[in-house]
Amino acid sequence: MSLDFSVLARFDHALLLGLMTTLKLTSVCILLGCTLGFLVGLARTSRSTVLRLVSGTYVEFFRGTPVLIQLFWIFFCLPLILGIELSNFASGVIALTLYMGAITSETFRASLKSIGPEQRDACVALGLPSRVQVTSVILPQAVLRAIPTLLSNCVSLFKESALVSAVGMADLMFVGQNISNNTARPVEVLTVVALIYFVIAFPLTRAVTLVEGRILKKLAI
Amino acid sequence: MTMSFSLPLVKMQALHKSYGDGAIQVLKGIDIEMKPGDRVVVIGPSGGGKSTLLRVMMGLEQIDSGSISFDGKPYISSEAPAKKTLIDTNVRRSIGMVFQHYTLFPHLTVIQNLMLAPCKVRGEPKASAQARAQALLERFGLGAKARAYPAQLSGGQKQRVAIARALMLDPKLMLFDEVTSALDPELVSEVEQVIMQLASQNMPMMIVTHDMWFAKNIASRVIFCAGGVVVEDGPPEQVLGSPKEERTKEFIDRVFHIKQ
Amino acid sequence: MNYTFDFNSITFAPLLRGLVVSLELTVAANIIGVIAGFGLALLLMSPYRLLRMPFMLFVEFFRCTPAIVQIVWIFYCVPMLFDVFLDPITMGVLALGLNLTAFNAEAYRASIQAVPREQIDAGIALGLNPWQRILHIVFPTAFRASIPVLLTNGIVIFQQSALVAIVAIADLMYEAKSLATETYRPIETFTVVALIYFAVSFPVTQIVGFLERRRQLLAS
Numbered sequence: 001m002s003l004d005f006s007v008l009a010r011f012d013h014a015l016l017l018g019l020m021t022t023l024k025l026t027s028v029c030i031l032l033g034c035t036l037g038f039l040v041g042l043a044r045t046s047r048s049t050v051l052r053l054v055s056g057t058y059v060e061f062f063r064g065t066p067v068l069i070q071l072f073w074i075f076f077c078l079p080l081i082l083g084i085e086l087s088n089f090a091s092g093v094i095a096l097t098l099y100m101g102a103i104t105s106e107t108f109r110a111s112l113k114s115i116g117p118e119q120r121d122a123c124v125a126l127g128l129p130s131r132v133q134v135t136s137v138i139l140p141q142a143v144l145r146a147i148p149t150l151l152s153n154c155v156s157l158f159k160e161s162a163l164v165s166a167v168g169m170a171d172l173m174f175v176g177q178n179i180s181n182n183t184a185r186p187v188e189v190l191t192v193v194a195l196i197y198f199v200i201a202f203p204l205t206r207a208v209t210l211v212e213g214r215i216l217k218k219l220a221i
Numbered sequence: 222m223t224m225s226f227s228l229p230l231v232k233m234q235a236l237h238k239s240y241g242d243g244a245i246q247v248l249k250g251i252d253i254e255m256k257p258g259d260r261v262v263v264i265g266p267s268g269g270g271k272s273t274l275l276r277v278m279m280g281l282e283q284i285d286s287g288s289i290s291f292d293g294k295p296y297i298s299s300e301a302p303a304k305k306t307l308i309d310t311n312v313r314r315s316i317g318m319v320f321q322h323y324t325l326f327p328h329l330t331v332i333q334n335l336m337l338a339p340c341k342v343r344g345e346p347k348a349s350a351q352a353r354a355q356a357l358l359e360r361f362g363l364g365a366k367a368r369a370y371p372a373q374l375s376g377g378q379k380q381r382v383a384i385a386r387a388l389m390l391d392p393k394l395m396l397f398d399e400v401t402s403a404l405d406p407e408l409v410s411e412v413e414q415v416i417m418q419l420a421s422q423n424m425p426m427m428i429v430t431h432d433m434w435f436a437k438n439i440a441s442r443v444i445f446c447a448g449g450v451v452v453e454d455g456p457p458e459q460v461l462g463s464p465k466e467e468r469t470k471e472f473i474d475r476v477f478h479i480k481q
Numbered sequence: 482m483n484y485t486f487d488f489n490s491i492t493f494a495p496l497l498r499g500l501v502v503s504l505e506l507t508v509a510a511n512i513i514g515v516i517a518g519f520g521l522a523l524l525l526m527s528p529y530r531l532l533r534m535p536f537m538l539f540v541e542f543f544r545c546t547p548a549i550v551q552i553v554w555i556f557y558c559v560p561m562l563f564d565v566f567l568d569p570i571t572m573g574v575l576a577l578g579l580n581l582t583a584f585n586a587e588a589y590r591a592s593i594q595a596v597p598r599e600q601i602d603a604g605i606a607l608g609l610n611p612w613q614r615i616l617h618i619v620f621p622t623a624f625r626a627s628i629p630v631l632l633t634n635g636i637v638i639f640q641q642s643a644l645v646a647i648v649a650i651a652d653l654m655y656e657a658k659s660l661a662t663e664t665y666r667p668i669e670t671f672t673v674v675a676l677i678y679f680a681v682s683f684p685v686t687q688i689v690g691f692l693e694r695r696r697q698l699l700a701s
Contacts, residue, residue, distance in 0.1 A: 067640075121276075122325075144328060161547075186557035190550070190558060198542060218372065
């Protein structure tokens with residue numbers, strides 16, 4: 001069979017719009033998700049048993065179920081419970097933010113735990129109160145240590161974002177599938193769609209090794 | 222060393238400490254008095270309680286019972302069976318400690334490490350803290366490294382920075398916990414020289430070390446601590462040279478590989 | 482909230498059928514992924530650049546594109562490109578299996594490279610030839626180290642298997658969506674199905690956690 005990539009020429013604008021939607025969704029969810037993940041990560045290491053249990057259950061549940069069912073649940077069930085209409089963009093944001101919050105909380109929890117107790121000893125020896133200890137010593141190190149894994153989390157989120165096509169949101173995957181159906185040329189169209197995802201995700205995964213090598217090595221953090 | 226009558230700087234009474242709910246007894250009744258200007262070196266076998274003693278003094282560990290007073294003021298106390306250790310944090314601020322593994326803050330430069338506590342805890346203005354920090358670094362021969370990150374320094378340099386960092390708070394007593402044990406041999410002397418410099422300025426200090434030669438040079442008093450109790454306590458010529466206690470003698474012989 | 486819960490509307494028979502399909506897909510994909518992943522890892526570590534490059538590209542492609550894109554691609558393009566007709570479940574297994582192979586290859590590679598150099602040196606000093614060193618030193622250590630990651634990847638594939646519902650394979654997710662639409666009771670249906678996925682995944686993640694803690698304890 002012959003491949004004809006020129007069919008895509010007509011659809012470059014549509015694909016671009018789809019890509020923009022994907023990127024917009026991903027960026028919003030990264031910001032919201034990281035913030036949520038940071039707070040949840042703190043909650044999981046807190047001294048309050050209630051906080052630990054609640055945050056632990058949230059994380060285990062969102063990591064232990066398919067993202068697709070989380071998305072479907074938010075899209076189909078949440079409006080019924082809250083009694084309001086939810087656009088597919090809103091559902092997508094909520095579902096992906098909750099997912100990102102769960103995976104980044106693990107990242108932050110691990111990085112907080114990796115800071116040795118000697119740092120706390122040094123703070124006590126210098127008479128630093130808890131507030132200063134946390135904001136000036138523990139937090140900066142935790143965030144710096146978390147960056148490589150956070151970048152990986154972002155790539156994961158970018159990939160999972162393709163699922164919003166299943167609830168009818170016009171992201172890159174949705175547009176791609178539509179074009180593929182219209183032109184009856186799935187090989188060309190879907191390959192190009194895959195390549196677009198690849199071209200964005202691949203450099204990010206390389207950036208992870210770069211950050212680990214340069215920045216963290218320099219600081220020996 | 223003047224042997225004048227003066228109030229003890231540190232007075233430890235009947236210190237008991239155990240781990241694992243009494244399973245492992247680390248301190249079994251320690252009574253020590255330090256006079257102002259004392260340079261106490263604590264030696265002993267591993268697990269004998271030396272480092273724990275220092276950590277307790279810094280308020281890093283809880284005690285089961287006993288009390289410590291500092292400069293005449295009550296500092297740490299606990300009554301069995303209450304098990305809650307009361308620590309006066311104001312008094313704690315007069316004590317500085319340097320650890321075996323430097324424990325500098327890796328995300329801050331050397332000078333930022335020094336300035337953090339004075340600025341954030343005592344509210345000292347940045348300019349004055351920076352000037353004092355720079356002067357202290359010059360004194361230790363590290364002036365050029367002020368803007369370097371800890372990862373770029375050698376072990377000996379890091380340890381000297383750690384000492385400078387503790388000194389920024391004008392402590393009345395310095396605790397050194399095996400500060401040269403983790404260093405390559407050729408870097409040990411630069412750190413010991415800095416400590417000798419402090420000694421010459423009459424800084425009271427309690428040092429835990431394995432380095433017997435250093436102990437001989439700096440100590441005004443040596444305490445041999447083993448099995449959680451003070452076995453022998455006296456001037457260096459006695460404890461290190463001709464110990465009175467059999468256990469001390471055994472330990473010194475093993476360390477120096479000579480039969481005395 | 483105007484919604485009366487009615488859990489009786491859930492008929493478990495179709496859900497159970499779907500669960501069986503999901504588990505079949507997962508197990509088949511895991512068999513492929515564990516075995517082929519190891520072979521792929523060895524190829525990735527080959528000293529010949531020409532041999533390494535295409536396989537590295539393969540791995541990166543599967544790790545840097547969404548699983549749903551991979552599944553849809555295999556579903557629509559493989560029949561067209563290779564002029565074959567494969568039944569849906571086989572294509573699902575193929576897609577999930579290739580995906581898992583790529584991730585497992587990375588896991589194996591990392592654990593092989595993590596075998597301490599001193600152990601291999603000791604093997605050389607004892608006079609073992611390269612094959613013996615691989616068999617008796619590298620393989621046992623690396624495999625034991627990679628078990629937690631292999632288990633984690635395996636259970637991730639179980640969750641990714643839900644995506645085959647989008648290409649209308651009758652797995653648990655597909656049955657869930659059908660049931661929810663038929664009975665107009667999405668909350669009960671999706672909640673129960675989410676719990677089923679969780680009930681399968683959670684024990685495995687707990688086992689992984691237990692294994693990791695034990696390894697840390699033994700190592701210290």
